[in-house]
Amino acid sequence: MTDTHTIQLTLKPGQHDGDGQRVAEAAARHLGLATGRMRSAALYTVRYPLTENQLNDFATRCLADPVLHDVRLNELTAAPGFATYILVARRPGVTDDEGTSAQNALADLLNEPLDTHTQHIFSKRLFLLENDLPAADLRRIAEELLGNKLINWLEVGRVADGIRDYTPRPGGGAEAITEIITLTGRSDADLVQLSKENIYALNLEEMRAVRDYFAASQTQAERQTAGLPADPTDCELEIIAQTWSEHCKHKEFSALINYKDLETGEEKQVDSLFKTYIKNATSEVDRQLRANGNDWLVKVFSDNAGAVRINADSLFVWKVETHNSPSAIDPYGGAITGILGNNRDPLATGIGGAQLLFNTNVLCFGNPEYDGPLLTGQLHPRRILEGVRKGIEDGGNKSGVPTVNGAIVFDDRYAGKPLVYCGTGAVMPMQFAGKDSWEKIIDAGDRIIMAGGRVGKDGIHGATFSSIELDETAPATAVQIGSPITQKLAMDFLLLAARRGLLKCSTDNGAGGLSSSVGELAGISGGAVVELERVPLKYPGLRPWEIFVSESQERFTLVVEPGKMTELLALGQEMEVELTDIGYFTADGFLDVRFDGAPVARLNMEFLHEGVPRKILEAEWTKPAASEPEIPAAADYTATLGKLLGSLNICSRESVIRQYDHEVKGRTIVKPLMGATGQAPQDAAVVRFNFESWEGVAVSNGILPRYGDLDAYHMSAGAFDEAVRQIIAVGGKLPNLTPGDGIFWSVNDNFCVPDSVYDPVINPDGKQKLAKLVRMCEALRDATAAYCIPLTSGKDSMKNDFKADGVKISVPPTVLYSMTAKMEDVRRAITSDFKQADDVVYLLGETHDELGGSEFYALHGQLGANVPKVDFEKAKALYTLVGQANDQHLIQSCHDLSDGGLAVALAECTFGYDCGATVELSESGLPLPVQLFSESHSRFLATVAPEDVVAFEQLLGSLANRLGTVTKEPRLVVRHGGREVISADSDVLRSIWTNGPVNQLLGVGDVANVSHSTSL
């Protein structure tokens, strides 16, 4: 019996090696390297005593597929004909789900209790290449296509020299070391240096506040009594840094801002963006709602996610946040962790145990076709796109949560830091075992239970790291890899534990790890004692402070009454979820952390939560100089339409969409792509809540960063309107139109901006950037008030800059509005595609000369000046009427107008099945290109059955402009002044759109003329 074994699985001759082939193709395509034939193999290193027979049984019966695989035991060799190899292993402590699953299989085979929380089996991939490539080329393939240096251990070389293996040996012995960090007597420069060296991400003023807290005589006396040193411990400074991080504390959104409008000379002081424009605006909306008998707003801003009431029995819980910095350095890990982390927010709202209903993702990337040089540490936008996409695929699909819609926005300024927005909707019963589900109540004496994954060094400093700009020295430990299977087990457990009344409440372990989750919960009871030696570790070698701030994933912190512990622990054991009692809540006002009885940290809760000094920031608004370009009129715009449909920001995302499961749970009614072709893009998703009723929710996303280059106010207002009108388009209704109608809306705002704190050297245009943020927030307040739509949760990410080699790439100021609204009957949802010949086509809403920031101008390399503006009052009137028309079943299809304007919307509406349309544009009034391509807000392209035309026109009046009819002939014809100005077969337009750069890049062939339906 030996303790270390290697099992290699290779495909039998003749079996298709998809992985090998894909890597060979990608190497040729993206790196220009000819690998020759490539073969892939799976390797498992088993560090567990096994007899030869046991090893053989395990390899052949559990790991190998008898139809597909040949097995080699304890020999690392290659088949003849392969010159070189690449071995992809994981670095110590990196999540290895495959290894864990292999351990499960081994435990079942042996019928032995094999602790799956400790790693005994390590999975790896081996790639063999026919060609004798030099090591540098092999390394490029390894690093750019197969792994990430931060996560993976990569070995390359010649087969003839022997294949070098690598198996991680994590950690040394336990390190129960707590260091004292002297603050007394440190100069300002020293304090700043200390913050930088330890990635505290605290500025001078904050460091001084920390120093003063420890120097205060009351603190000194308390510390002496409690047996703590006068100076802070490493753990204490870490806790403060996590809790005070921009990521956790939103210091800039709470700052006092001196705002100057250099145009008008107006000056004002904004006393916290959050309070002024978000919280107060929602309070006002809530007042109006309640005055009208609509009391569905249950919980806003105060928990992990916002909660609104669906009906007497259930709540809808909604959260969207970003995971940008990790996705920049490890796109796959960053995105999967983002989606799983965001899932934990609704899961751990109130008592916890909500049922996840759907995910949605909005992604902003640099141009994936970029072929210039990259900065040190910068990943190619294509790699980021592919990695993030795969992370979302695994994060969503493996959790059984449908990804029901999303968006991808391309702009070169996202090439440094991508934006990865993850949203999750969930349903929670109003009560669990007689208790209100949304409440978080904690009393002294309640136990603190850590549930789910174990703690390692992964993700240390995630919160502080994301609160500073990214540079080439990003620490590897800031990256985590999510494990969807671990989280699924924990999620199933939470659901049952909550239903049985075993949980008092719960929260998620995300940024800042235990220090944040316990720190926040302790704010409810008034203190906590944590015994860190009890925390189960992935491997030894962590110091107490590392255990406390590690962001190792898939963990929840549960609050449990002592009397319910036995039952809870038994349930955890049965469902194979590790639960550990790590301490208890108190009411003495201190966060008290110990290791083996020795004090590690003891911080005053009030100081911890309220002690951060308030920032005072400067903002200056100058209107950007902009002018309208002269673009010569064309006689025919067919080619222009084709170019737009094939452009990066408009073309089909089908290859991405289809790799996400958008219908698991069987409740998705309006999916991202609909129609007989399955290729008609939709404006918003519609999901029903369960199988017993037809109630459901519509989900939309509004994001328009380009317009911010012209005016941040109108960009933000437009993005808000875009999300609202998408929900109206699918048949949703505005809230509060009738007393007590109960139609909830729940919106998350997510701001992602570049560093907006002025600094004469490192950020000379900081004031202008901050002014943009202020204007974005002003628009948000105006929009919520106009539509009476409340914000329920949100997030701000303030340092979206990437700096390397003396260059800074900053994202454009971006805001995403993620909206959800109740649909009373999902069967009444409206899809965007034209349904039947002879239906009458209408343009609803007003078109203006607003080509500024349009895709049409972008096609001509222009920005323009006339940014689209929202007229909230007119928009609200139109949306109300569209809702009434839907009540009367008058609308057959409805598509909102956005990128590419009317022309693109017309084309997209023909994509659902082989139909066409003939429309006539007005000769008088606006110039033709404006009519075709202006992106004026608050407009729809709708069709009405011939028999309903009279009723529809009566209802909509002048807001409905009759354009023409849907035709049986599959051709889109647009006439103007008696001439055909656009004329194209609709299947050709669909083919151009489908074969655009995104699908091309991700390798989906020509599938434009493919339909699943036999009924055509």
Next chain:
Amino acid sequence: MAQDSFPPAQKPFEMVQDATRVAHKVQIEAQAGEPRRVGAVQALILTGFGINCEEEFAAAYRLAGAQATIVHLNQVLHGQVSIHDFDILNFPGGFSFGDDLGSGVVLANKLRYRQTGPGGRTLLDDIKEFIAAGKFVLGICNGFQVLVKLGLLPNLSGHVTPEVTLTHNASGRYEDRWVTLRVNPLAQTPFLKGIDTLEVPVRHGEGRLVISDPAIQQRIEAAGLNCLSYLDANGDGTGVYPFNPNGAALNCAGLTDPTGQVFGLMPHPEAFLSAYNHPDWARRRRQNPSASEEGEGLQIFKNIVAHIAHSRTAATAAENEFATRS
């Protein structure tokens, strides 16, 4: 591994002799939220370890008139729930154990090797008895993969050893798209009775059926065990992507065993319980407003529930007849 029972959600019944069975009853009530309905067809739906389609699976049986009970696999492995109390054993879709060693592999391994009772008894032994008793097994997507990796499908030999496999789609990608299927007229399974074609979504990355032995393929075809095939736009069986989304041998989307009692398929009929699940529902309802609001996928569940209910009635009638004569 834990051998304790789930902590009971409510006080166990008093005066019981068989504690396991009581724990089982209590558990079922806690999960299903309703007591066992006498006379109802009983469907057992397994979950846990990454299975994620159990809810719509249960909804399908409820809509078909059966009683559906969702239980964690450990409850069965630990003897708190007996599959023999049910008529249909169901393996839903999902990512059991993350699909890490190949879809369905770890779960199949657990059923085959994890000992559940004395004498090295495993759950697979129970499943064999369950089938021998004339009962039914259904696996969808990941559940189908489990049945294939276990060897319950196609099980030509009768020895429950793997004969074919399901592996990575020819496209190399996971995909969610709708396909059209045709029922093989030779197929002998009550699940598919009266169905000719069927539209359903596929949502998988490892659905390509590989049959490496021509003799096995010939026997599968001869017996009509390849019960479902992917169709192209003309209604012909096809190997062309994306109509055949994974490049499966025999254009095959589903298999039965020779008894027709065990049935598995890659696509998701339980995701098409309502007409409003179809991507083209809006246009179809415009064309035919009075069409049923049921989805086509429901028919499979209605078929099996009706079949079991009918066989029971027949059995009772036969018993009654026997009783009268004697």
